[in-house]
Every structure is written in structure tokens, then in C-alpha cells.
Amino acid sequence: MKYISTRGEAPSLSFEDVILTGLAPDGGLYVPEQLPTFSQAEIASWVGLSYQQLAFKIIAPFVAGEISDSDLQAIIDKSYSGFRHDAIAPLVQTAHNEWILELFQGPTLAFKDFALQFLGNLLDHILKKRDQKVVVMGATSGDTGSAAIEGCRHCDNIDIFILHPHNRVSDVQRKQMTSVLTDNVHNIALKGNFDDCQNMLKASFGDQSFLPEGRQLVAVNSINWARIMAQIVYYFYAALALGGPARPISFSVPTGNFGDIFAGYLAKQMGLPIDQLVIATNANDILHRCISDNDHSKKELIHSLSPSMDIMVSSNFERLLFDLYDRDGSAIKQLMEDFKTGSMHLSDKALASARALFSSYRLDDEETIDVIREVFENDEYLLDPHTAIGLQAARKTRRNQDVPMVCLSTAHPAKFPEAVRKAGQDKDPALPHHMADLFEREERFEVLDKDLAAVQKFIASHVRA
Template identity: 45%
Template structure:
């Protein structure tokens, strides 16, 4: 397996080099040169595996045997030893034909832990094996930052800088990042929104001289390894629901901001997982819903919502999907994305939109509907959803089809977003790991939302490479 760029000027990249490259050097995103396909016989064999064993089986399709089997097994086992549930990503039934895939049992109580715990192990391995200093640079709308930091804090040979939008993440998300005191961690609280943070990150990675000088590595979902690691729980959820319901095919509803999580579901489907529909659940920042409805991809006015991790207007991984729906036409992608950067919008033809609608549904959930869904499910089932998971469940109800089994992704523990839960009148008890955060001092640097301000902090943070 080799990797290539969606924009066509990078190809023949191995697994570890793709991991280290992050954003492709031509400004595109890396994808497999061929998506591996899985037979019905293999699916049947995989259905009997533990989560860790399934992870190894899927990684084996992508790693080119670049990592010795014993080392890879140790990394996977160490990644999920920190999870609070033995199944890692258990599935629970909410009601007839609706299941919930719980992705919040990792150390920071968010789905990002599943890929980022593994990526932390992989970065540690690469730093040691290649004697290479690793300087991770990422942006977060809340959860990626905490999960990334947790994966590499205190690790020798690794530094990590995370940008988050100042005042636009939940208090728990902020505390999980800024109460970390390890010297290899820098938190930059940026005046602006997540899209501003993400744009600056991509600009810095696109500056190849700066990227090489500072040995920059990506932790966001622009990194293809993060997408691959997330495909595992789609397979795992299907197997568990198949056991419980006998369903031969399922649909997924996915709370979506940066399109990485749902692209992992799309990749799993392309690999051969029996997926009917993928439903994009958004909030009021609903650029993806508008695209599915109209074929136009155009940011609107930014809105703060009760589901801040989805407060994203420009979804990085959308380029990967466009690449496939346009028939892997790298020239068309480069033209579209250059036009988007220049004009702030892009459109696809009616024929392409028809293909999109055959694969995806979409539904935007406003703040009122989000809170109502939390209240309704807590009252009827006793299950407390966080606001992002509530958006997923509401979208599943609105876009699901009778007789079709739907799996909705629960992407975070409700304690991470108590500001929203309090508005429902529901009182929850915090896990001890979260309660303890409020007694710790914070450490962060507040900066202007300009690339020059970020560069100034990075140069100070990475003195050996400056």
C-alpha cells in the first residue's frame, strides 16, 4: 500500500512517511493509492475479533509491513489499555432500530482518543526508531486538543502545540488541555474561531521550508493515519449490531464538523462494510447539509452553538470525499480547491450531486432541537446524551428509514458539555477525572488570530529547530 495526494503531485509514499507528512506537500490530502477491499469471508472472520485484534487486522491492510508485528501489537494494546470499557467502543440499544456507538471511554472522554492514543504511540515509535525530533502542530474545536496532548504529554523527543479558539470551547475541554504542565506541551488560545485556527495550520504546513525546518507533524484529521484508525469502530459496531439484530446492512448517523469521522465511515464502506446510508449530522454551522441539498459548498455566518466541537464551516476532509466522488480526478480537485480558496465557494454538477445524495443524507440540528433531544431521551430511556451525540440521534430520527437499522455515534461524554446539559434542567454527576480538573491551575498563551503571532510562539517553543 502506497499513498498519494488528492491534488496529484505526490505519490508513492509509504505508510510511515505518509504519517509524518500529514498534509501532502502539494497542499492536498493523502489517500491510499488503492482502497483495500474486504471479502464476505474476511468480514465473517473479523466479526469474532476483539477491538484490538480488529485494529491490527485493518492496520495490516495499510502499513506495508513497515512496522514489525510485535511492535505494532504492543502499540495497539498500549493505546487501548487506557480505556475504561473492555470493548473500547461498546454499542447500546436506544430503541427499536436505533443503536448508539459509545466512543467516549478513552482518557479524555471523547471519540478522538481512539485514533489519537494510537497516533501518540506511533509518534513515539517513529521518534525512537528514526532518531527524529517530532514537533506536532494541530488545531482543535475542543476534543482533538485534549486527546492529542494526552497521547504525547511527557514523551521524549516529541513536542506538541495545539491552537484552540479563545472562549469557544467548553470549560472542561479547555481545562483538559490547559491544566497539563508537561514542558513538551504548548496551548495557544487564539482570538478567532476554529476555521481561523485550521486555516493557519494548513498555511504553515503548506510552507514547505517552515515545515521542514521545524519538523512539523500533523495530528488533525488531515493525517490519513487518524482516518484509518477510525474506520475500525465502524466495522466493530456493525458486527455487534449484526449479532444483536440480525441486520445484514446498517446505516450510520455521524455528528460532523471537520468531516473526518464520517469520511472514515465512507472509507469503511468502500472497503466492503455493508453500509446503506451515511447521515451527516450538523448543527447551525451546516455547510455540509447545504452542500447535500444544493451542490454548493459555501461557508455562511459563523454561529456558536451548544455543540462547539461541530462549530466548523470549512471541513478539511471534505476534499478527500470530493476526490472520490469526482472519480479520483486530481486536476479537477486542484482546480476546485484553488477556486474555493480564491472565491470562498465551490459547486458540483447535477450528476455529481446525484451521486452524493445516493451515499449521504444530512440534517442540521438547531440549539433548541438539540436540547429537546437530550431531555426526551433522558426522560424515556434514562440515557444522557451530550449535545453532539444528541445532534446525531436527532439526525438519525429525521433521516433514518423505517425498517433500516441505524447506528448513531456518541462522540463525547455529557460531562464535557455541562453548560448545555444544565440548560435542560438535568443535573449530572461528573466522573472523578473531570471533577479534579477544576482544582488545577491553567497554563496557556492567548494570541492574536494572525499567522505571524503563531509563528512567533512556535519559534520560541521549538528552539532546537529554529
Template identity: 55%
Template sequence: MRYISTRGTAPILDFQAVTLTGLASDGGLYMPESWPTLSTEQIAKMRGMSYVDTAVEVMAPFVEGTLTRDDLRTLCTEAYGRFSHAAVTPLVQLDGTHWLLELFHGPTLAFKDVALQLLGLLFERFLSGTNKHLTVVGATSGDTGSAAIDALAGRAGVDVFMLHPKGRVSDVQRRQMTTVLAPNIHNIALEGASFDDCQALVKAMFNSRDFAGRFALSAVNSINWARLMAQVVYYFYAAVRLGAPERPVAFSVPTGNFGDVFAGYVAAKMGLPIAKLIVATNVNDILHRALSQGDYSQGTVIPTPAPSMDIQVSSNFERLLFDLGGRDGNALAAQMHGFEASKAMRLTNAQRDGGASLLHSDRIDLDDMALAMRWACDGTGQVIDPHTAIALAAARRAELGDMPIVTLATAHPAKFGDAVERATGMRPALPARIGDLFDREERYASLPGTFEAVTGYIAERAVPSA
């Protein structure tokens, strides 16, 4: 498998190189050169498979030429052995058509663990026996940071610098990052910043020849292809348990940076019969406006109780636009450069029409989010977090008849205890394995959100490239 950039001019890479690189040198995102497909028979055989075996079947085409199936199985067995549920990503039925796919049974209680536990092991394997030292730079609205830090803390050959918007992540999310005191972990709280500001700084560092040339930079955000690849697996795992490939299934996905829902798009391209992917946004609705009206225009971020969705620039949307636009890197580069300059963009007819049959978007406000949390609690006995509630509200508004609709439950409700308690009157408890979180020592740096301040801090602590 070979990987190409969405902007057309970066070198073509294999899976190992694309995993260690992250952002492409031309500012684009790496994608497989072509989509592998699985036959109806191959998908049907997944019904009785464990999560690890399903992961091997789904991911093997993407790592071809770099890892054998046995290599991949060994890595997946270790990665998912740390999850607290034997099914890894279990399905829970809410009523006759609605299901939750619980993605929060990993060590940091969020769906990011599914990918980042594997990514940490891939980094370690690919660096083993070399003198290469990675400087991982990431931005987080809460969950990516804690999952990446858990996966990479103490690993040889890797330093992690994680940026988060100060005061705009939950207390649990912050403490899951800042109480990890491993010497290779560096947390940076950016003052007066949004997640978009953090993400823009990370991209600027990758695009700075001076800074990027001094360090072997890599990414753990969903700009890293390996992260998205790992997330494709649970779409297959859930769908075959609800009747696929003979029966189509819909998914509703709480969406901010577009990585999780793009993984569903990849699953559909591989042959999984997904009837609809519901792109559920909160009031920061740039993706809803883009998909429903063709208007991808950046607004001001509005802080909400669902901070992972408080985003106005969705990095992975570029991958979708590239694929829907005929994979024309030059045209996509011009389109994205225009957006970066003006903060506004119109989707082409090909991009709008190409996604219309599969993608449906919705905008959920705070009242409807709270109503969904109460419905889940009172009607089904399930306590859900605000992000999951937004996707569930969108799923319940969709008119898909008796088709099964799977809402991705992306975080444990205890990570957002205040919001859950306001909506339901119940305060979810932290699982016992992190029950002492608020007693642990915190360590992080507060910095102004400027390129100079952040790169200066990193340069003083990172290991220069060989």
C-alpha cells in the first residue's frame, strides 16, 4: 500500500513512513493511493470474530508491505488487552432501532484510545533499532491528549508536546493529561486559545521549514493516517453484529475534527453497507453548513459542554473533499489555500453531490443535547456524555424507518460529570481504575498562544533530529 498527499506534491510513502510523518510536507494529509475493498463473503466471516481478529482483517490491506498479519495481530492483541471490556467496543441496545457503540472502555475512557493504544505500539516498533528520535506535537480539545499521553508515556525515542486550550477542557480531561509525570511528556496550556488556535499552531510548526527541519516531527492527531485506519475497525465490528453485509446499517457520529466520521466513510468505501453516516454537530456547525449548504466558512468558536466538538476548522474534512473531488491534488491545494487565506470556501458541485447519498448532517443545540441525555437515562437506563447525546439526538431525528442506527458513544459520562448532572440529576462516578485522579499531582506549562512562545518552549526540550 502506498500513500499520497491530498495536495499532490509530497513524496509517496509506505505505511511505516506515513505513520512516523503525520502531516505531509506540502501541507496536505496522507491517504491510501486507492481504497482496498472487502467482498461480501469476507465481511460476513467477521460475524463470529473477536475484535482483534476483525482488526487484522480490516487493517491488513493498509499495512501491506510493512507488517505481516502476524505482526498486526501481535500489536492489536497488546493494544486492546488494556481495555476493560472483553468485547473492546460493545454494542448496547436502546430501543427497537437505536444502539450505542461504547468506545470508552480504554485506559483514558474515550474513543481515542482505540487508535492511540495501537499508534503508540507502532511508533515503538518502527523506531526500534534506529537512532531516530520523534518529537510528537499535538493539539487536543481534551481526549486526544490524554489518550496519546497514556499510549506514549515512558516510551523510548519519543517526546510528546501536547497543546490544549486553557480552561476549555473538562477537569477530568485536563487531569488525565497533566497528572502523567513521565519525563517524555510535556503539557502546554495555551492562554486565551481555542482548539482551532492550538491546531493551527501545530500545522504551522509542521509547515515551518526552519522549525520542522530541526526535529523529526510526528503527529498523533487524526491528521496521522494510522489513527483513522484503526477507527475503521469498529464500524465493521458493529455492523456485522446487526446483520451486515445483508442488512444495511446507519451510524450517527458526534463530529468535530471529522476524523471519526471519515473512518466510517472509509469503511463504506471498503464495501461495508452503510446506508447513512449522520454527521452530528453542536452549535459550532461549520460541517453542517458545508454538507447541507456547501458553505465551509469559519466562524467564532462557541464554548459548550461538548468541548471536543467546539471546532470551526475540521482538519480531516480535507480528506473527504479530496476524495469527492476526483483526487485532484492541485485543485484541492488551491481550494484549501483559498480557505486558509479567507476563512471561507464554497464546496464544488462534485464535492456536494458526491457526499449527498451517504452523508447527512444535523445541528443539535444545548436544549436538544440535554433532552437526549434525559431520554437515554430515563427511558433506557443509559447515562451518556454530552458528545454522545448530540449524536443520539441527531439519530433520533433521522427518518430511516426500521433500519438499525448506531450512535457512537465516544466518551465515558464521568469525563463530563457537571454537564451530565445538570441534564439528568445524576453524577456519574469515575471508574475505580482512575478513582484517585483528583488526588494526583498536576504538571503543565501555561504559555501565550503564539508561535514564538510555543516553538521556543519545545526547542529547549526536544531532541534535534539526527
């Protein structure tokens, strides 16, 4: 299988090369030249498979023989061996025909573990085979960083540098990153917001001359295709558990960078009968404004109680636009140029196509707290703020009550004690046993100004020989 850029000017790449490349040289994002599809009969035959077995069925066509079946299954098995629940992604019912998909059972208590445990093991396999060393650079609004560090900390051929916005992630999120003291892990607290971190990431991928000779950057953000690919699996897993493919399923997804919900879109394109995808946003609502009002314009970023969604530039939205514009790279390039000036507008055809599948909703902090409080009072089920946004968005936009609605629970509530306390809880939710001593652990991180040259100098000077 070959992978092409959404902007149409970069050469196509193989699977392994696209994993190591990240952002395309023309500034676009890589997507498969052709998406694998499955018949309803084939999907139905997967009922009863374990999560790991199902992951192999879905991921193997994207790899297309570049990794042997036995090696791929071993990578998958290793990636999910550290999850705390045997189901890997358990479902919990919260109302009639309404379900929470708990995606926080991994080692860092966030849905990012599904993709980044897999990506870490995948990179380890590819780099050992090629006898190659790389520099992993990532930007995080909270959860990606700790999941990426956990996935890569044991990889001898990787030096990893994670940028997070200084004082704009929760204490648990920060400690999960900065208390990993291995020689190949480096945390940078940037005096700025997530979009500043992400802009530095993209600029560094565009010009890698600051790196020591023989090194290249590899992305762990959701611009890396492997991230999206791994997340497709849990849509199939949830649907099969609830009667799919014989019946359609809907999903609500709290989203900032559009990667998680784009995986759901791909699942539908691959044959899963998805009826509705709900884009759930906080006050940083550029995606909601785009779908509801065709207003994809930048506004000042708001620091919220759901920091993993404090994003104004949703990178993976470009991958959806590529399909909405019939895979016309020149059209996408022009849209992205328009957006650089602050605003872009979708064509009538593209907007209609998006609205046929996607709904959207926005919640501010006060509304989010109300949802956490209400659900706990009614069901004694404690939501983190991101999941609360997803659940309320589902309830407000649901088109068909007869279709099961699955809300993706993206993080453990212990990661966001401030929101939980504001919702009326008299004590912070307890961290799982393996993380109980988190606040006693030593931290190590570097606070840097919003200066690309300073960040790149720090990275270059800390790459191991």
C-alpha cells in the first residue's frame, strides 16, 4: 500500500517510510492511496475476537506485507499487555441505548495509549530492522505527551522531546511526563499555548537542519498515520459488542485535533455501519463553528477545564477535507493558505457532505461541571471533563434514539481533579495503584521561551551520540 499527501505535491511513500516521515514535505498529511474495505459478512465474522485479534484484522491491510504477520501480531500483543482491563476498551451503560467506551484503561489513563503504545513498539521494530536512530518530537495539550513517553521510553534508538504549554496542563498530566527520568526522555515547558507548541513542531519538521548529522525527526502527534490507524480498531470493537454490523451505531467524540473522530470516519468508510458522528468541543469551538455555521476562523485560545481540547488549529481536519474535496490536493493547499490568514470557508458541496455524517456541539466550563455533577448524582459514575462534553453533546444532537450511542471516554477523572472538585466532589478521585505515588516522584523539565531557535538548540544539544 502507498500513502499520499493531502496537498498533492509530495512523493508517495511505503508504510514504514510514512511512519518515519510524519508530516509530508509539502506540508500535507499522509493518507492511504486507497482505503481497505470489509464486507458486512467479514465484519460479522469478527464477533467474539479479542481486542488484539481484531486489531490485527484491521491493521494488517495498511501494513501490506512490510511487516510479517507474526511480527505484527507480536507488536499488537505487546502494546496492549499493560492495559488494566482484560477487555482493553470496556463498555459501561449510562442510560437507555447509551454507552461509555472507557478508553482510559492504559498505562497513562488516556485514550492516547491505544495509539502510542502501538506506535512505540512499531517504531522500535522498524528502527532495529533498519539499524537507525531517530529523534521523536511531539507537542501535547496534556495526554499525548505522557502516552508518547511511556510508549518510547524503552526504545534504545529513540531520543524523545515533548513540548507542553507551561502551566496549562493539569498537575497529573505534567507529573506523568516530567517524572520519567530516563536518559532518552526530555520535557520542554513552553511559555505559550498548545498551538504555539504545535507550530514549533511543524516548523521543525519543515527544516531539520538543526539536528545532528544522521538523525531525522519522527512525529508522535496524530499527524503520524499510525496514530490514526490504531484508533480505528476501537470503533469496530464497540460496534461488534453492541450488535454490529447487523445494526448501525453512533459515536460521540470529545475532540480538539480531530484525530480520534477522524478514525471513526475511516471506520465508516471501511464498512462499519456508523449512523452519526458527534464532534464535541469545549469553548475552543472552531470545529463546531465550522460544521454548524461554516465558520472555520481562528479566535483567541481559551484556557479551560478540559485542556486536552484547548486547540484552535485541528491538524487532522485536513485529512477529512481531502476527502470532502474529492482528494484534490491543490484545493486543500489553497484552503490551508486561506486558513493561515485566519479564516477559511467550505464549499457548499463539502459542507453538505460533512453534515450528512457529522453533528457538532459546544460546552463551556460551567456546563461541563453541571454534566459531571448531574451524571454522578444520577448514576454514581464519575466523568472527566472531556468525556462530560462528549456525553452532553451526544444527548443534545442525537438523531435516532433507536441507534445505540457510544460516547468515547478519553481520560480517567483522576487526571482532572480541579473539574471534579468544582462539580461537587469533596475529595480528588484516587489514582490507580500503579500511579499512587505520582506526586512523590522527582520531576525534570526545562522551561523555555516561545523561541524556535532556543527550542531547537536544546534538542540538538541533548541528542545522545
